[in-house]
Amino acid sequence: MSLSTAAAERETIPEPRIGRSWHVxxxxxCYLAVAAAMIAYTQMVPLDGIExxxxxxxxxxxxxxxxxxxxxxxxxxxLAVALPLGIVLxxxxxxxxxxxxxxxxxxxxxxxxxxxxxxxxxxxxxGFWTAVAALFAYSLLPxxxxxxxxxxxxxxxxxxxxxxxxxxxxGVLAKVELPMAVPVILSGVRTTLVLNVGTAGIAAFIGAGGxxxxxxxxxxxxxxxxxxxxxxLIAVLALILDWLGGLAQRLxxxxxxx
Amino acid sequence: MSEPSTRGVPIELRKVTKAFPGGRAPAVQxxxxxxxxxxxxxxxxxxxxxxxxxxRMINRLIEPTSGDILIDGRSSRDIDPDRLRRHIGYVIQQAxxxxxxxxxxxxxxxxxxxxxxxxxxxxxxxxxxxxxxLEPSTFRDTFPRRLSGGQQQRVGVARALAADxxxxxxxxxxxxxxxxxxxxxxxELLRLQDDLSKTIVxxxxxxxxxxxxxxxxxxxxxxxxIVQYARPAEILTNPADAYVEEFLGAGSxxxxxxxxxxxxxxxxxxxxxxxxxxxxxxxxxxxxxxxxYALVLxxxxxxLRWVTTAHLKGREGPVGTTGDEISGxxxxxxxxxxxxxxxxxxDTDIVPVTGRHQAYEGALSLATVQNAIQSIKARERERRMxxxxxxxxx
Numbered sequence: 001m002s003l004s005t006a007a008a009e010r011e012t013i014p015e016p017r018i019g020r021s022w023h024v025x026x027x028x029x030c031y032l033a034v035a036a037a038m039i040a041y042t043q044m045v046p047l048d049g050i051e052x053x054x055x056x057x058x059x060x061x062x063x064x065x066x067x068x069x070x071x072x073x074x075x076x077x078x079l080a081v082a083l084p085l086g087i088v089l090x091x092x093x094x095x096x097x098x099x100x101x102x103x104x105x106x107x108x109x110x111x112x113x114x115x116x117x118x119x120x121x122x123x124x125x126x127g128f129w130t131a132v133a134a135l136f137a138y139s140l141l142p143x144x145x146x147x148x149x150x151x152x153x154x155x156x157x158x159x160x161x162x163x164x165x166x167x168x169x170x171g172v173l174a175k176v177e178l179p180m181a182v183p184v185i186l187s188g189v190r191t192t193l194v195l196n197v198g199t200a201g202i203a204a205f206i207g208a209g210g211x212x213x214x215x216x217x218x219x220x221x222x223x224x225x226x227x228x229x230x231x232x233l234i235a236v237l238a239l240i241l242d243w244l245g246g247l248a249q250r251l252x253x254x255x256x257x258x
Numbered sequence: 259m260s261e262p263s264t265r266g267v268p269i270e271l272r273k274v275t276k277a278f279p280g281g282r283a284p285a286v287q288x289x290x291x292x293x294x295x296x297x298x299x300x301x302x303x304x305x306x307x308x309x310x311x312x313x314r315m316i317n318r319l320i321e322p323t324s325g326d327i328l329i330d331g332r333s334s335r336d337i338d339p340d341r342l343r344r345h346i347g348y349v350i351q352q353a354x355x356x357x358x359x360x361x362x363x364x365x366x367x368x369x370x371x372x373x374x375x376x377x378x379x380x381x382x383x384x385x386x387x388x389x390x391x392l393e394p395s396t397f398r399d400t401f402p403r404r405l406s407g408g409q410q411q412r413v414g415v416a417r418a419l420a421a422d423x424x425x426x427x428x429x430x431x432x433x434x435x436x437x438x439x440x441x442x443x444x445x446e447l448l449r450l451q452d453d454l455s456k457t458i459v460x461x462x463x464x465x466x467x468x469x470x471x472x473x474x475x476x477x478x479x480x481x482x483x484i485v486q487y488a489r490p491a492e493i494l495t496n497p498a499d500a501y502v503e504e505f506l507g508a509g510s511x512x513x514x515x516x517x518x519x520x521x522x523x524x525x526x527x528x529x530x531x532x533x534x535x536x537x538x539x540x541x542x543x544x545x546x547x548x549x550x551y552a553l554v555l556x557x558x559x560x561x562l563r564w565v566t567t568a569h570l571k572g573r574e575g576p577v578g579t580t581g582d583e584i585s586g587x588x589x590x591x592x593x594x595x596x597x598x599x600x601x602x603x604x605d606t607d608i609v610p611v612t613g614r615h616q617a618y619e620g621a622l623s624l625a626t627v628q629n630a631i632q633s634i635k636a637r638e639r640e641r642r643m644x645x646x647x648x649x650x651x652x
């Protein structure tokens with residue numbers, strides 16, 4: 001039988017189009033243009049010996065690459081720890097330990113970043129992985145907290161509906177809770193990324209390289225151009241990664257939510 | 259429909275108790291409830307009376323502390339809860355649709371869990387959308403957010419029916435809807451149930467909804483026990499105690515009117531005749547009847563006009579087109595309440611009742627309705643006395 005009477009109670013409104021046109025890529029192009037202009041400028045103006053040592057192209061590119069590596073590894077580490085931890089801490093049985101875990105993560109962010117890097121370097125040794133560890137401790141919180149908040153804000157009735165129609169607990173997590181939490185989680189990841197790009201500048205203090213080298217060199221040798229180049233490149237990197245994060249957020253967020 | 263649907267199965271709750279840790283009194287106390295196959299049983303009561311807890315124990319979203327629940331004779335304890343729930347439809351308030359999935363994908367969840375192939379799922383989704391009154395091609399690929407509350411709830415019902423379960427649990431499904439959508443969905447649920455004959459456990463705090471939908475109603479009281487479990491008419495005519503009476507509120511006779519269909523009561527019979535009948539014969543019959551009027555029907559037995567002795571006096575030959583046009587008629591599937599409304603608005607004291615194809619079946623007057631209500635009350639009283647006698651005797 002068919003009850004078509006109320007079928008067209010209200011015509012459905014078409015989904016809004018997601019802007020995929022060219023102006024999405026405009027911001028990163030601008031950022032890249034700024035970086036290119038900065039580097040081009042340093043290659044054209046006359047430099048003294050100290051400046052040349054810090055501003056020659058291979059040196060700058062190597063430092064940039066090191067910086068990216070620092071950010072990449074620390075962020076991957078954060079994801080590998082914060083996502084499972086956030087999931088575990090929001091399961092009903094483990095809610096008791098949640099405040100302690102959050103306090104620990106808060107502590108990581110509360111300690112001044114420079115102090116953390118130096119402390120870790122004293123405790124362990126100088127180098128790339130120590131810097132990655134410090135970045136991890138410093139930027140764990142946003143992703144962890146957003147994972148938890150994202151999962152906790154899922155309407156409990158949806159979880160109930162999922163269990164009620166026969167999904168397992170894992171099934172509800174994978175098919176309902178995580179997809180619904182994706183936007184919040186990704187915004188946490190984005191914060192972690194940007195935080196890492198900025199903080200990775202400190203890695204230079206313990207000989208882990210990165211664009212921080214330019215800043216410390218610029219400060220200690222009183223060469224403002226070197227200092228400014230380092231700052232601009234870090235800022236551009238942060239903006240580009242933030243843009244990528246925004247893009248990921250838009251593409252990975254489930255449709256039908258907003 | 260492509261496949262015959264699975265009919266309902268009986269459910270039996272035996273001394274079911276649920277005590278929540280930290281709770282003072284158990285939420286549900288040694289509850290016994292037998293639900294016949296294919297019936298709608300409504301659990302109704304104020305909030306905190308344990309009606310939702312009782313319902314959620316049937317599909318083991320809440321585990322009973324003690325007691326047993328038998329579904330089609332099998333103890334639910336022996337079935338893995340996830341598997342059990344895949345064969346029990348579940349509808350909640352505001353539908354509980356997954357907002358990040360399309361309508362089709364929402365409906366497809368249980369068939370997917372049961373491992374149906376894609377084609378069968380797609381066919382089933384379209385079939386269900388049609389069943390609940392939503393055009394598949396329009397609604398299949400939309401997201402729940404784009405639907406009205408009533409449409410969402412229709413999808414909720416479709417999702418619950420997806421794997422053709424014998425049992426449906428509905429937790430205040432229409433609670434958040436506006437009165438018009440709510441009434442329409444209630445009507446459609448009843449119409450669906452006519453075809454499907456599922457066993458439906460329905461939770462609500464609205465006694466009118468309970469009276470309208472329930473084959474049986476369990477009125478519950480805090481903390482967690484059933485005060486009266488009976489058919490709607492019996493609850494209206496014989497409330498078990500003061501609590502039930504208070505819960506029903508005033509107007510139980512009016513409610514009885516809305517529960518009873520015109521076709522279920524004894525109708526008036528008036529003299530009737532076709533247009534080509536001989537006027538003198540009709541007049542003679544009217545005089546025999548004594549009321550002095552008759553109904554003129556067309557060739558399909560549809561009522562056309564009232565004629566009185568004054569119309570026909572001295573007339574020769576067929577009745578023809580004389581008389582007063584009827585001001586309306588009442589369908590036999592209408593409730594007595596609707597019929598009463600028609601009667602109060604009609605120009606005449608008596609209104610014809612029509613059945614299939616608008617054919618004449620009888621007539622209704624205010625006195626008929628009054629008699630009907632009194633006889634229903636008397637019948638219920640008699641039933642109660644009989645049962646009480648049996649209980650005392652056995």
